[in-house]
Amino acid sequence: MDGNGVMISFINLSKTFSDDRHIVKAIDGFSLDIRQGEIVCLLGPSGCGKTTVLRIIAGLESKSGGSVKVRDESVSSAGSDRGLVFQEFSLFPWRTVRKNIEFGLEIKMMPVEERHEVSSKLIELVGLAGFENAHPEKLSGGMKQRVGIARALANDPAVLLMDEPFGSLDAQTRNLMQRELLRIWSATGKTILFVTHSVDEAVFLADRIVVMTARPGSVKEIISISIPRPRDRTSSEFISVRGEVLSVLEMEFEKTLARELSGD
Amino acid sequence: MSAQYTVLKRFGRFAKSRRLQLSAAIISVSVFVILWHVFAWLLRCWDWSLQEYVPFPVDVFTVLVDSFVNEVPGMDLSMGVMAFASFKRVVIGFTLALVVAFPLGLLMASFRFVNYLGDPIIEMFRPIPPVAWIPVFLVMLSFFWGPVAIVFLGAFFPILLNVMFGVKRTDQTLIDAAKTLGARRIDIFTKVVIPSTAPYLMTGVKVGLGISWMCIVAAEMLPVLGGGVGNALWVSAMEFSRFDVTFACMIVIGLMSILTTGLAEQVERRLYRWMGME
Amino acid sequence: MEKKTTLLISIVIAAAVVVATAGVALYLTPDDDDSVKYVVVSPTLMGGWLQGGDGSAYIAWEPFVSSATVGGYGTVLSWSNEIMPNHPCCVVVLSNEFASTTEGSELSLRFLKAHVESTEWILDALADKDSVEYQLLVNMSVAFTLRDADVVENALEHVKFGWEMDTEFRSALDQFTDMYIDAGIVEEETVGDRGYGNVTDFISSYVNGTYLDELGSVTESPAILNPDDPIRLGYLAGDIHQLAQYVAANGSVVGGTMSVFEKYGLNVVAATGAPYANGGSEMDAFVAGHVDIGYLGAPPAILKKLNVDADTTIIAQVNSEGSAIVIATGSQISSLADLSGKIVATPGESSIQHLLLKIALNEQGLKLVKA
Ligand SMILES: Nc1ncnc2c1ncn2[C@@H]1O[C@H](COP(=O)(O)OP(=O)(O)OP(=O)(O)O)[C@@H](O)[C@H]1O
Numbered sequence: 068m069d070g071n072g073v074m075i076s077f078i079n080l081s082k083t084f085s086d087d088r089h090i091v092k093a094i095d096g097f098s099l100d101i102r103q104g105e106i107v108c109l110l111g112p113s114g115c116g117k118t119t120v121l122r123i124i125a126g127l128e129s130k131s132g133g134s135v136k137v138r139d140e141s142v143s144s145a146g147s148d149r150g151l152v153f154q155e156f157s158l159f160p161w162r163t164v165r166k167n168i169e170f171g172l173e174i175k176m177m178p179v180e181e182r183h184e185v186s187s188k189l190i191e192l193v194g195l196a197g198f199e200n201a202h203p204e205k206l207s208g209g210m211k212q213r214v215g216i217a218r219a220l221a222n223d224p225a226v227l228l229m230d231e232p233f234g235s236l237d238a239q240t241r242n243l244m245q246r247e248l249l250r251i252w253s254a255t256g257k258t259i260l261f262v263t264h265s266v267d268e269a270v271f272l273a274d275r276i277v278v279m280t281a282r283p284g285s286v287k288e289i290i291s292i293s294i295p296r297p298r299d300r301t302s303s304e305f306i307s308v309r310g311e312v313l314s315v316l317e318m319e320f321e322k323t324l325a326r327e328l329s330g331d
Numbered sequence: 332m333s334a335q336y337t338v339l340k341r342f343g344r345f346a347k348s349r350r351l352q353l354s355a356a357i358i359s360v361s362v363f364v365i366l367w368h369v370f371a372w373l374l375r376c377w378d379w380s381l382q383e384y385v386p387f388p389v390d391v392f393t394v395l396v397d398s399f400v401n402e403v404p405g406m407d408l409s410m411g412v413m414a415f416a417s418f419k420r421v422v423i424g425f426t427l428a429l430v431v432a433f434p435l436g437l438l439m440a441s442f443r444f445v446n447y448l449g450d451p452i453i454e455m456f457r458p459i460p461p462v463a464w465i466p467v468f469l470v471m472l473s474f475f476w477g478p479v480a481i482v483f484l485g486a487f488f489p490i491l492l493n494v495m496f497g498v499k500r501t502d503q504t505l506i507d508a509a510k511t512l513g514a515r516r517i518d519i520f521t522k523v524v525i526p527s528t529a530p531y532l533m534t535g536v537k538v539g540l541g542i543s544w545m546c547i548v549a550a551e552m553l554p555v556l557g558g559g560v561g562n563a564l565w566v567s568a569m570e571f572s573r574f575d576v577t578f579a580c581m582i583v584i585g586l587m588s589i590l591t592t593g594l595a596e597q598v599e600r601r602l603y604r605w606m607g608m609e
Numbered sequence: 610m611e612k613k614t615t616l617l618i619s620i621v622i623a624a625a626v627v628v629a630t631a632g633v634a635l636y637l638t639p640d641d642d643d644s645v646k647y648v649v650v651s652p653t654l655m656g657g658w659l660q661g662g663d664g665s666a667y668i669a670w671e672p673f674v675s676s677a678t679v680g681g682y683g684t685v686l687s688w689s690n691e692i693m694p695n696h697p698c699c700v701v702v703l704s705n706e707f708a709s710t711t712e713g714s715e716l717s718l719r720f721l722k723a724h725v726e727s728t729e730w731i732l733d734a735l736a737d738k739d740s741v742e743y744q745l746l747v748n749m750s751v752a753f754t755l756r757d758a759d760v761v762e763n764a765l766e767h768v769k770f771g772w773e774m775d776t777e778f779r780s781a782l783d784q785f786t787d788m789y790i791d792a793g794i795v796e797e798e799t800v801g802d803r804g805y806g807n808v809t810d811f812i813s814s815y816v817n818g819t820y821l822d823e824l825g826s827v828t829e830s831p832a833i834l835n836p837d838d839p840i841r842l843g844y845l846a847g848d849i850h851q852l853a854q855y856v857a858a859n860g861s862v863v864g865g866t867m868s869v870f871e872k873y874g875l876n877v878v879a880a881t882g883a884p885y886a887n888g889g890s891e892m893d894a895f896v897a898g899h900v901d902i903g904y905l906g907a908p909p910a911i912l913k914k915l916n917v918d919a920d921t922t923i924i925a926q927v928n929s930e931g932s933a934i935v936i937a938t939g940s941q942i943s944s945l946a947d948l949s950g951k952i953v954a955t956p957g958e959s960s961i962q963h964l965l966l967k968i969a970l971n972e973q974g975l976k977l978v979k980a
Pocket residue numbers: 084085091092093111112113114115116117118119120282
């Protein structure tokens with residue numbers, strides 16, 4: 068599962084947003100290699116550019132400088148080889164669970180029976196059996212995000228990009244979903260780039276945690292976690308890694324705080 | 332067994348709320364009719380000249396029924412024919428407006444260039460009340476297409492503007508989601524933009540229908556071929572001074588308007604249920 | 610699956626509605642061979658309407674007849690006197706409230722005297738087409754109707770000016786009232802509700818000839834009797850039938866600068882809203898209290914008297930005849946019977962022209978139905 072090939076590589080990535088009045092340098096000199104089958108968690112203070120990094124790989128945002136390659140190919144536009152899971156789920160409200168999952172397949176013009184087969188498998192995988200014909204409105208947050216994950220997986224993407232996917236869930240559901248994600252990951256072997264604000268979540272999920280600097284975002288430190296899965300949150304190993312990550316983060320948080328107080 | 336029970340219970344609740352609604356409606360309408368009657372009666376007691384213009388409700392209902400069974404007094408056509416003639420004009424004018432405004436609204440809101448082309452024209456014509464076109468259209472397009480054109484204009488702008496608004500209100504993250512799932516522009520348009528515009532379209536449809544009925548009354552001010560309730564309304568008041576007939580025509584217009592808006596609401600509910608957006 | 614069913618059902622329902630309505634429409638469309646269809650068109654638009662080919666004929670009053678014949682696009686199929694000889698047309702209507710005072714009644718009598726004298730002058734002028742008066746009449750008609758002299762001259766030939774109200778006049782009004790009742794425009798009970806025994810009773814009370822009988826007592830007045838309180842006169846826009854009031858107001862008729870109105874001591878002004886577009890709105894102005902004396906068609910006077918109890922009296926005739934059925938020049942139609950299945954424009958269901966057309970067609974065994 069731990070393939071050694073590089074799946075995503077960032078070299079000196081930078082991104083500047085500008086509108087009529089403001090110029091915001093969101094990312095500067097961001098370099099990172101993500102290996103195939105790896106779970107990498109991006110941690111960093113608010114506004115440091117985590118979402119931007121994800122959107123650039125997804126092809127939803129253009130880069131200002133540097134390079135981003137997925138499987139050695141430069142990213143230029145959005146495509147079905149990179150699945151994105153949103154914090155706010157972003158399900159199509161007028162489509163049923165099954166229809167949401169089949170969205171990408173419809174676009175690929177996959178024949179109906181085949182489509183059905185794929186979606187049935189995914190519904191099984193993410194544990195939504197029995198809800199195939201429900202509309203998103205009828206689902207709980209955790210279930211919605213299961214649909215979001217299944218929908219992204221339907222295209223069989225090389226990488227799964229997740230932007231605080233469990234951020235709006237309650238603590239119980241969140242823990243459950245983390246375990247579920249690991250189960251799905253071990254079943255599919257996807258490369259996962261996971262953005263989170265929760266150190267606990269990062270330590271629980273990641274092979275490596277990338278801590279970003281305050282804006283403009285770049286890689287501050289990379290922490291590899293070798294605790295075998297399933298990880299026990301109460302184990303001393305877990306707690307010590309968490310402490311390590313937290314202390315790195317705190318410095319950056321302080322920088323952000325100082326900047327916010329100075330009114331920038 | 333239990334499913335059956337739930338269904339029964341739900342139906343019971345539904346029936347009860349329906350019954351409540353119905354009784355309330357009956358009460359309010361009855362009170363209105365009674366007040367109307369009393370008002371007409373008082374006018375006659377005091378012998379005000381206004382009495383000539385305020386018929387008793389019972390006279391209005393009598394003439395209403397009679398005009399369906401026989402013909403609208405002095406107008407040689409039954410109210411059914413008149414109602415159908417107006418209905419036809421509204422339906423055709425409205426449908427044309429829908430068929431043109433919906434795609435145009437989608438295009439204008441989606442493609443900047445189309446917007447740049449269409450916007451000046453639309454901004455130029457939008458503030459002109461549709462009824463201002465009556466003299467032009469009735470002379471230019473004559474009896475049938477004149478009123479239809481006025482209804483068209485009346486329904487066109489609410490639909491267009493609501494659709495444009497709907498497109499602009501499309502959730503950007505849904506578009507992003509579609510993009511990451513491999514959607515091309517055309518897929519985004521058909522599979523994301525159009526469905527998410529549906530509720531706005533329905534708002535435009537309902538507003539447009541209401542305006543259509545207002546327009547038809549004004550558009551039939553001048554004589555129309557094949558009659559029309561709007562025309563009967565004008566002629567009965569302005570030419571015959573038969574205000575019982577005028578009120579009867581108003582009731583017919585009102586009922587048809589309620590019918591069509593009710594239909595639109597049904598469609599809307601269906602649509603929402605179908606789209607899972609109850 | 611379920612959605613498809615719903616969709617299918619909706620489509621089926623929609624289709625059913627369309628088919629049903631179409632069926633009903635077909636069923637309801639009268640397709641009689643023995644009927645003539647009518648549409649209501651404003652007389653000012655009838656010429657264009659006929660030329661546009663939307664219909665085969667129209668019935669209207671002068672000058673809308675002569676404008677077609679002189680204009681070369683229309684031919685008269687039937688003059689209204691062929692349908693109903695001496696049929697009444699415009700009348701002088703008096704507000705009962707205005708006449709209720711001694712002063713008002715005196716002014717009304719004097720007004721009528723001026724009306725009669727002007728009408729006599731018109732008749733004299735028409736009798737001699739080489740006279741100066743005839744030329745003056747034509748000039749006044751052009752100024753009043755805003756039409757060409759040849760149209761006006763043609764029209765004047767077909768209008769019968771006069772003030773007398775004989776039994777033939779009264780029985781014609783009877784007939785019009787009966788036709789209104791037949792058509793449902795006036796409800797039969799209304800006649801009784803307004804306090805009349807029957808239609809004849811109603812007409813004989815509505816038409817009051819006593820003013821005409823007393824005209825002999827009216828003398829010229831050296832001064833204006835109502836300088837501060839003018840008679841508010843109602844009349845229709847450019848209606849050549851109502852030339853008498855225009856003549857009466859004109860200074861050059863009597864000779865010198867005094868008008869016929871002034872000769873009898875009258876200060877006359879146009880009522881609020883005058884000239885009116887049609888008799889119906891003039892009657893509404895009577896009801897609203899804007900008009901003291903007015904010229905308008907007898908039918909709207911009858912209609913509003915019965916339907917809204919307009920407190921008025923008919924005190925003289927203005928003219929009779931002067932309407933015609935006009936067909937397009939070169940059309941295949943050569944008789945009233947040929948109108949069967951064709952579309953004819955009328956000025957409105959309550960107009961005298963509409964009633965005349967109905968009478969003419971009924972004599973041919975044809976029905977007049979709405980197109
Ligand atoms: N479209 C944009 N236009 C202008 N500025 C932007 C835009 N998108 C992001 N930014 C700015 O870029 C910086 C990085 O934003 P980004 O959303 O990537 O941060 P983040 O790390 O995801 O923050 P959070 O933890 O709050 O989600 C922020 O300062 C943000 O204000």
